[in-house]
Amino acid sequence: MAVDVSVALPRRTEKAARGRAPDRSRTLPLVFWFFGSALAAFVAIPLLGLAAMPSGAALLQVAMDASVRQAIGLSLEASFLTVALSALLGVPLAYVLARLSFPGKGFLAALLDLPLAVPHPVAGIALLSVFGRRGVLGMPAAALFGLRFWGTLAGIVAAMLFVAAPYTVSAARIGFESVDPRLEKVARTLGLGPWRTFWRVTLPLSRRSIMTGFVLTYARAISEFGAVAILAYYPMTAPVKVYELFLRFGLGEAAAMAVLLLIVCLALFILFRRLVSGGGAPAGIGR
């Protein structure tokens, strides 16, 4: 009797454990999958619908159109220049915000995030008033350097930079903040000056965050319509061209070009993601 009980007891608890615990542990992933797939479907269905819209012939026809290819090329180029400028100007700014303390720092940080919240046509109007023919920056730039922002690549890049650079600044700032300042101090005592310490310790350790910022900046830049359309409608970037095709020829033509743009962007971002995650060391200090 006593033996029976001692053997039966563990069996029963074992059975109970087999019966309940796995159920409970499966609930969370299931629920999260359910909600998550709703959003995934919400994003995927319009994109797939768009992709299914134009016929192969229409796609080919649009792709053969020189002005379409030009617009896509211009978008890629302008976005690249935007990222380059963000890197040159935004990364130092991010470092300043992450490492130095000065009066008005909070205000400056908030100001830099503002372009993300401003409606993009509003951003375009603000830029036009400054970079336009009679703007405080537009007029001297034209007079001194012959640099014009209205209807030029410079204007497109200016509009893109305004709306997209904050992504680089905030991502790089988070990256710099995650680097333990004591690691920089160790590098200094090992004989490196401030510049070499930045290149060999701070930058490599925040590389992943900064690259993510570049990807986001590129994405934001290439998709920008509102600000670009107001400051520099011509020469036409891809989004502006899609809009123009829609106005002049209707949904079919516009959708064909949109799909073309989608394919280019998808290829690009798969490449970017691979670059960002590939072979990098994790940020932060070793534990």
Added chain:
Amino acid sequence: MSEAAVLVRDLSLRLGSFELRNVGLSLDRGEILVLLGANGAGKSVSLEAIAGFHRLRGGRILIHGRDVTGLPPERRRVSLLFQNFGLFPHLTAAQNVAFGRRGADPSRLLARFGVAHLAAARPDNLSPGQKQRVALARALAARPDLFLFDEPFSALDAPTRDLLRGELRSFVREAGVPAIFVTHDRTDAEGLADKIAVMDKGRIIQTGEAADVLCRPADTVVAGLLGVENILPGRCLGRANGILHVAIGDAVLAARTAAAKGAVSVCIRAEDVAAMPPGREWAFSPRTWSGDWPAGGGGTAINRLMARVDAVTSLGPVYKATLDCGFPLVAYLTKREIRDLGIVFGSPVVAEIEAEAVHVLPAGATRPAAEKGG
């Protein structure tokens, strides 16, 4: 101007509301100075100031007679190690060692520390002991004139600390390079220090040979930092035959110490207190006894006090017994002593303290006990 390998004189600086005042230290070759203090005492700031990361308001830093006061950190030839040893996580062990080297061969250095097989490993995959060895190899590669350690063990468990402390100690001895080791842990101080400097509120409050500071804390703040368990208010009664008599409440203790007057603080380490059942003192102590019991004193070298056990708690390897002798007295006893002597709550015991173990501080030096831990 001085024979000391490293000389820090009158270091003063201000950081926000924090102030470092007239910090002075001196070290010889291969010597370890432990800078001991509670959190916020200014230990790390002092270390960083010596490394060159803070602008000074005054003071000078001489390393091997070279005045480095005006130099940037990269030209001072000091090596800084902090918690987790500060290895660069994006570099392999070999790359870490090669990082700031001045001519030394990284693979040979790694081999010297017995970690050659880890050359390609990232710091994240190393044990604390391996990290320390790689970090020491890296520090050595830069051929520093001074090592600075900022609580490198603070994230480690006690056995690992003990192990690494021993390795660190022999490393510094062998390298013949002076080292300043910052800690708030007295076991680090006891295990490493040739010299100890105790900091509080941005000032050095006591400095000297390790044994001196450990045995004769200058005031109750130092005594508290050194973990002296019994710091008791007392009153000097008089001195005869090299023995000072101090009253603590109704009890009188004999202390073999320099003359003092009036109100004093009496420091007794818990390991210097023995406890035994009444009437069995003779069995445990071969010393002569004056018969002046229970007030203690007379010409004897041993104090005996009647007490009652107030509490017994396990501290792992030892037990901490709080004895009520009219004042609370903490004693460390082994498990066997507890069992063999039948020491339980409420049992009467005789507490024994040698007169040499009773350390008397002038009460004028008494300040609120420093915060410990963290």
